[in-house]
Amino acid sequence: MHYFSSDFKLGILGGGQLGKMLLYETRKWDIQTKVLDSSEEAPCKIACDKFVLGSLLDFDIVYNFGKDVDVLTIEIENVNIDALEKLEDEGIKVYPQPRALRIIQNKATQKLFYTDNEIPTSPFTRFAYTSEIKDSITNGGLSFPFVWKSAQFGYDGQGVKVVKKIEDLENLPNVECIAEDMVNFKNELAVIVSKSASGEVKTYPVVEMEFHPEANQVEYVICPARIEEHIAQKAQEVALKVAEHINLVGLLAVELFQTQEDQILVNEVAPRPHNSGHYSIEASYTNQFEQHIRAILDLPLGKTESKVAGVMVNLVGAEGYTGDVVYENITEILGLEGVTPHIYGKKQTRPFRKMGHVTIVDEDMGRAREVAQEVKEKIKVISK
The missing domain is CATH 3.30.1490.20 (ATP-grasp fold, A domain)
Structure with a gap:
């Protein structure tokens, strides 16, 4: 099939920041796109070929949206799976597959899946x-x-x-x-596994995640993780076992705990590009969004190794601020070496809402982490 500068149409369910970053790649390759989202102000709206307003959980809306695309994918897993199953039955390629989404969409079902397949979890x-x-x-x-x-x-x-x-x-x-x-852990880790429609599989390096204690959101993603090689190998093996059993096409982000005894336990997974892979836009040979497109279109998967060390800082709405967003001190962080901000295009901020991220790259991980701390302290996401 011809994907580039052709009549081929890729459908994306969800118009948030993950979809917007997927569209960086489709625009790079001139792939025609159609996006469905429930918000008139969805970040994807400015970058897709066709934007459709509607609920991702409504059967008729999702079914009718998907009928005239060649491949349908997601940027959020909370979608109407019954509609996806009907589309799949009618010959539309849906990646990740609806059967995999049924496992992942419900956290109780997801946890039972781990125990049934002897995958270590809490x-x-x-x-x-x-x-x-x-x-x-x-x-x-x-x-x-x-x-x-x-x-x-x-x-x-x-x-x-x-x-x-x-x-x-x-x-x-x-x-x-x-x-x-509760897991008494040393580190929270993540591994992104990519699988193409024809079965090619590649993994990204293990990353380390530092979380905000109150919001339960990732504040920093550090690649490579600051762990011993045998622990990284064990994390890769567990992530690959999860991916093998779920067997979906596209990206699978596997969040993991490293316990005090150096066990690796699966926390949960996401069947799409993931916050833990944002560093890859600047730091990797093939970023996670391009890799997802390669996988679902059954193109050769790209090289997943990092070119340099990367640290990602999430930009979230500051506590006590709601309204029209202002990125305070963004000019100052642009003056720091190796710093690239990504602003998602959400006009309204509120406490802990994800509004963007900043990537810091450096040949030296220690320096990258120091600059990341400086970025975190300088930039504030507030309102007018």
Whole structure:
């Protein structure tokens, strides 16, 4: 099939920042694109060939959107899978495949998948409703502390809460959920695995993630991870085992814990380009967004090694600010060597909303991390 400067049409479900960065690659190769999103101000709107406004969870909207594309992909997993299955049955290529999305979309189903396939993960309990947790605590079935996770529709730290006492359960939504044992970890790691439609598989280097303690969001992604080689090898092996069993086409980001005993446990996965791979735009031979396009179009996968050390800093809305966004001190960080900001195009900020990221590259990881700290301290995402 001819993809470049042709009638071929790629459909993308979701118009957020991940979609916008996918479009950097489709525009580079002159691939025609059509995007569906529920927001008139979706970051993708300015860069796709056709933008469609509508809900990603509505069967008819998703089905009708997908009928006239050649390949359909996603930039967010909270989509109507029934519609994707019907499109797939009618001959539309849907990547990642709907059967894989069914496993991943629900965190309880995802955790059961790990245990069924002997993939190491933290112990957990599944609940039909959050209200059932109190009874489990009372009867000795669950003890503090644990991590509460909504089974569906959690993202960017939403739908996750560390529960240390009974009062922490107050105001949580009464939904299907899981309670995970707290993991005493040394490091939070991630590996991105790419697989093409014809079965070629490549992995990116192991990255290290540093999280904001309150927002449960990644603040820094560091590549390569500052871990011993045998730990990196073990992390790669676990990520490949997950990818082998889920068997999806495209990218699979596998988030991992390195325990105090150097076990590698799977936290959760994402079937798409991922925050942990943003560093690759500047630091890698083939960035994660180009790799995703290569995979779903069954083109040869690119080289995944890094050219230099890379650190990614997330730009999120500052606490206490809501409204028209202002990036304070952005000019100052542009004066630092190896710094590249990416602004997602969201006009309104609110506390902890992902508004952009900054990549810092350097031949020396120590210097890159120092500059990243300086960037984090200088730039503020506030409102007018």
